[in-house]
Amino acid sequence: MADKKLLLIDxxxxxxxxxxxxxxxxxxxxxxxxxxxxxxxxxKNMLDVLLKDVDPTHVxxxxxxxxxxxRTKMYGEYKGGRAKTxxxxxxxxxxxxxxxxxxxxxxxELKNYEADDIIGTFVDKGEKNGFTTTVVTGDxxxxxxxxxxxxxxxxxxxxxxxxxxxxxxxxEVNGVTPTEFIDMKALMGDNxxxxxxxxxxxxxxxxxxxxxxxxVENLYDHIDEMKKSKRKERLIxxxxxxxxxxxxxxxxxxxxxxxxxxxxxxxPVDYEKLRQFYEKMNFRKFLAELNAxxxxxxxxxxxxxxxxxxxxxxxxxxxxxxxxxxxxxxxMLGANYHLAPFVGFSLKLNDKIYVSRDVELxxxxxxxxxxxDEKIKKNVFDLKRTMVAAxxxxxxxxxxxxxxxxxxxxxxxxxxxxxxxxxxxxxxxxSVKTDLEVYGxxxxxxxxxxxxxxxxxxxxxxxxxxxxxxxxxxxxxxHEQDALFDTIEIPTARVLARMEMNGxxxxxxxxxxxxxxxxxxxxxxxDKIYDQAGEKFNLNSPKQLGHILFEKLGLPPxxxxxxxxxxxxxxxxxxxxxxxxxxxxxxxxQIAKIQSTYVKGLLxxxxxxxxxxxxxxxxxxxxxRLSSVDPNLQNIPTRTEEGKQIRKAFVPSxxxxxxxxxxxxxxxxxxLAHVSGDQNMQEAFKTGYDIHSHTAMxxxxxxxxxxxxxxxxxxxxxxxxxxxxxxxxYGLSKNLGISRKRAQxxxxxxxxxxPQIKDYMDKAVQEARDxxxxxxxxxxxxxxxxxxxxxxxxxxxxERTAINSPIQGSAADIIKIAMINMQKKLxxxxxxxxxxxxxxxxxxxxxxxxxxxxxxxxxxxxxxxxVKLDVPLIADSGWGHNWYDAK
DNA sequence: AAATTCACG
DNA sequence: ACGTACGTGAATTTA
Numbered sequence: 001m002a003d004k005k006l007l008l009i010d011x012x013x014x015x016x017x018x019x020x021x022x023x024x025x026x027x028x029x030x031x032x033x034x035x036x037x038x039x040x041x042x043x044k045n046m047l048d049v050l051l052k053d054v055d056p057t058h059v060x061x062x063x064x065x066x067x068x069x070x071r072t073k074m075y076g077e078y079k080g081g082r083a084k085t086x087x088x089x090x091x092x093x094x095x096x097x098x099x100x101x102x103x104x105x106x107x108x109e110l111k112n113y114e115a116d117d118i119i120g121t122f123v124d125k126g127e128k129n130g131f132t133t134t135v136v137t138g139d140x141x142x143x144x145x146x147x148x149x150x151x152x153x154x155x156x157x158x159x160x161x162x163x164x165x166x167x168x169x170x171x172e173v174n175g176v177t178p179t180e181f182i183d184m185k186a187l188m189g190d191n192x193x194x195x196x197x198x199x200x201x202x203x204x205x206x207x208x209x210x211x212x213x214x215x216v217e218n219l220y221d222h223i224d225e226m227k228k229s230k231r232k233e234r235l236i237x238x239x240x241x242x243x244x245x246x247x248x249x250x251x252x253x254x255x256x257x258x259x260x261x262x263x264x265x266x267x268p269v270d271y272e273k274l275r276q277f278y279e280k281m282n283f284r285k286f287l288a289e290l291n292a293x294x295x296x297x298x299x300x301x302x303x304x305x306x307x308x309x310x311x312x313x314x315x316x317x318x319x320x321x322x323x324x325x326x327x328x329x330x331x332m333l334g335a336n337y338h339l340a341p342f343v344g345f346s347l348k349l350n351d352k353i354y355v356s357r358d359v360e361l362x363x364x365x366x367x368x369x370x371x372x373d374e375k376i377k378k379n380v381f382d383l384k385r386t387m388v389a390a391x392x393x394x395x396x397x398x399x400x401x402x403x404x405x406x407x408x409x410x411x412x413x414x415x416x417x418x419x420x421x422x423x424x425x426x427x428x429x430x431s432v433k434t435d436l437e438v439y440g441x442x443x444x445x446x447x448x449x450x451x452x453x454x455x456x457x458x459x460x461x462x463x464x465x466x467x468x469x470x471x472x473x474x475x476x477x478x479h480e481q482d483a484l485f486d487t488i489e490i491p492t493a494r495v496l497a498r499m500e501m502n503g504x505x506x507x508x509x510x511x512x513x514x515x516x517x518x519x520x521x522x523x524x525x526x527d528k529i530y531d532q533a534g535e536k537f538n539l540n541s542p543k544q545l546g547h548i549l550f551e552k553l554g555l556p557p558x559x560x561x562x563x564x565x566x567x568x569x570x571x572x573x574x575x576x577x578x579x580x581x582x583x584x585x586x587x588x589x590q591i592a593k594i595q596s597t598y599v600k601g602l603l604x605x606x607x608x609x610x611x612x613x614x615x616x617x618x619x620x621x622x623x624x625r626l627s628s629v630d631p632n633l634q635n636i637p638t639r640t641e642e643g644k645q646i647r648k649a650f651v652p653s654x655x656x657x658x659x660x661x662x663x664x665x666x667x668x669x670x671x672l673a674h675v676s677g678d679q680n681m682q683e684a685f686k687t688g689y690d691i692h693s694h695t696a697m698x699x700x701x702x703x704x705x706x707x708x709x710x711x712x713x714x715x716x717x718x719x720x721x722x723x724x725x726x727x728x729x730y731g732l733s734k735n736l737g738i739s740r741k742r743a744q745x746x747x748x749x750x751x752x753x754x755p756q757i758k759d760y761m762d763k764a765v766q767e768a769r770d771x772x773x774x775x776x777x778x779x780x781x782x783x784x785x786x787x788x789x790x791x792x793x794x795x796x797x798x799e800r801t802a803i804n805s806p807i808q809g810s811a812a813d814i815i816k817i818a819m820i821n822m823q824k825k826l827x828x829x830x831x832x833x834x835x836x837x838x839x840x841x842x843x844x845x846x847x848x849x850x851x852x853x854x855x856x857x858x859x860x861x862x863x864x865x866x867v868k869l870d871v872p873l874i875a876d877s878g879w880g881h882n883w884y885d886a887k
Numbered sequence: 888a889a890a891t892t893c894a895c896g
Numbered sequence: 897a898c899g900t901a902c903g904t905g906a907a908t909t910t911a
Binding site: 538540541542543544563592593596597600601617620621622623625626627628629630631632634635668721722724725726727728729730731732734735792793796797800801803804805807808812840 | 898899900901902903904905906907908909910
Binding site for chain 1: 890891892893894895
């Protein structure tokens with residue numbers, strides 16, 4: 001045996017973490033017998049990762065034997081007052097042990113001792129026998145066991161992230177050695193284990209004292225030399241507690257275990273029993289893994305896929321014709337494909353799979369031809385990502401006309417995963433792993449060194465794209481979504497790829513100037529606020545701010561949050577009159593937001609080409625809208641003057657060019673008028689009335705538009721918005737600051753005046769109940785399982801969603817069509833103008849000076865004619881030498 | 888990682 | 897008598 005590696009797992013604490021990691025899925029993880037299985041499942045997932053990363057020769061999972069231990073005998077309150085372990089977890093514990101047994105892994109518990117002590121004892125055995133040891137736990141106590149040959153991995157939030165405590169890491173975190181950590185705990189006590197240390201001593205002081213004295217014993221030996229202080233008094237008073245705490249905190253490294261290190265050697269897996277166990281638990285994923293590995297026949301633990309590794313010599317042999325269908329997958333590590341490093345690629349044609357780490361092979365003429373020839377159709381996963389990434393290699397892809405990611409998003413977007421493996425699993429294909437399994441995440445994210453492991457992953461991805469194409473296309477057809485897929489989403493992906501690659505020019509100099517101006521303003525406001533508060537504090541901390549406003553200054557706390565006082569605008573606005581500090585805080589907040597999110601944030605993402613290249617997420621939202629990240633260009637400020645200044649930094653590519661903006665007027669209400677068929681509202685749009693004034697006339701029973709006051713219009717506008725969101729009297733009253741009764745009157749009047757809108761809302765809810773989903777004009781679906789929920793709030797939310805989704809979603813369909821037509825038009829006319837940004841109902845263009853007149857004409861034309869509704873679509877334009885002026 | 892806050896349509 | 901507008905992303909603090 002080459003390496004002696006020991007893996008020690010704190011069974012109870014890891015099971016506990018596993019249980020809460022999948023707590024939200026508690027009810028969906030059940031065996032046919034009704035047993036909860038979430039903790040068992042998550043435990044196995046975590047174990048797989050550990051076995052792979054550590055690759056141990058010896059493994060032991062230690063469990064607690066019961067509540068009574070030598071520590072509880074020493075101190076009755078030990079671990080007292082702890083919340084009971086939930087029954088749903090307790091019932092799973094024996095099964096975790098059973099599974100471990102089937103996997104050939106030893107489990108052990110010892111009466112009167114905690115799992116910690118068993119682990120401590122085996123750490124000692126490991127050190128004496130020359131093992132490299134890894135301890136895994138959810139409990140920081142065990143970090144005292146770290147040594148040059150022993151690493152303690154502590155689960156961080158969930159189970160997938162581990163924090164590795166080596167002696168060095170311990171020093172960084174606590175400033176002491178692992179052994180000294182015990183002394184630290186002696187002074188500070190342990191809240192979760194329910195024993196005190198010395199009053200008034202927390203982690204910081206404890207660490208400092210132990211760094212100075214080395215141990216509790218030494219500290220008390222020299223206590224007389226300490227100068228008089230409150231702390232000294234407390235140290236003397238709580239001396240007994242400190243020594244008791246030290247005993248409780250010390251893990252026993254010599255507990256009377258009855259097994260030895262040879263007994264924890266990994267044993268062969270009992271595949272037959274394991275298979276039965278997985279069946280009993282209904283673990284389809286693990287069953288599939290067993291099948292794929294040909295379990296029991298002694299083969300490797302992953303499915304072996306046949307592939308050919310491409311190199312400079314054999315790459316020339318890869319040929320394809322128009323008759324061939326090709327699967328292509330280009331892998332990068334990281335989400336941002338504008339920058340992410342390439343990992344490799346795989347290519348399938350004529351039933352042969354080619355793989356390589358060397359993406360430059362794609363630039364070879366024959367391969368490049370395959371990717372660029374429109375007539376050779378390619379199946380991919382994430383068309384847009386593939387297209388942008390290929391472009392970085394100088395490859396202009398054409399003929400990418402099937403995208404597994406887009407197809408699965410249209411079929412069902414409840415799970416908005418973008419991981420090929422996860423999506424394949426949803427459709428019953430477990431032959432491919434998730435990226436998380438292969439690459440890891442966070443700090444430990446990396447590409448496997450092992451060629452076979454990586455190439456198998458890339459090859460299995462290609463296979464999944466191919467084998468799931470038929471069933472996915474059938475589903476699309478069933479859903480009447482083939483047109484949505486072929487004529488909207490696929491072309492939209494291509495348009496978006498070009499928009500992202502174009503990017504938008506952002507002038508850093510403008511932002512830096514703003515940064516300086518805002519810095520001065522912020523400083524002034526800060527000083528004023530601290531002055532009035534009578535102290536300095538962290539203005540960005542709602543907790544500290546709440547303390548100042550509601551405790552120190554005694555302002556009335558209007559609203560509470562889960563964790564304390566709310567300090568949101570809503571609250572502060574109401575307090576403005578009570579103290580001048582409030583307005584200054586509001587001003588500070590507003591400018592600080594702009595400074596950090598927009599000025600700093602944007603400066604950080606300007607690329608060397610002087611532009612920002614956002615990514616539009618096309619497969620994320622529940623309604624079919626796009627979203628925008630890195631940076632988000634869909635929430636650049638517009639509502640306040642300071643915020644708006646940001647837009648001055650967004651400029652055209654050419655110095656004398658224009659930013660041209662065109663936005664739909666009231667699309668969502670027009671969509672509502674169309675889908676509801678409401679005659680009164682349609683009439684208003686057809687006549688070209690101001691819709692909010694029209695609504696005001698209707699609900700306030702006025703005869704002429706002249707009688708509409710600004711306040712009435714504001715109220716009517718809020719009602720119109722409310723209708724689109726699935727209104728309630730409460731929501732409207734809160735929004736407008738009127739009584740609930742008055743709000744209800746508005747709504748009643750509204751439905752009286754627009755009766756078919758009321759019908760639409762009722763019908764939308766009823767349809768969602770019958771079909772289980774809501775649908776847009778282009779057959780985009782949103783499933784609403786909560787529409788049948790027992791809980792009123794949950795069900796009511798689903799009902800409002802059923803009303804809103806077809807409206808928001810149809811508007812999203814419409815602008816996607818407009819974008820496709822717009823790009824086509826730009827190409828046909830050979831214009832240099834670039835479409836650069838989409839903000840839900842608005843398109844932004846980067847226009848050379850001499851194309852402005854053409855653009856002014858064609859953009860609104862194309863947008864207004866995207867679809868034919870029963871009411872006209874109107875789009876309004878603006879332009880200027882930067883985004884600010886384009887209004 | 889969750890919670891809070893606030894930017895947009 | 898319930899508790900309540902729809903859809904997003906990013907920065908920051910706190911635990």
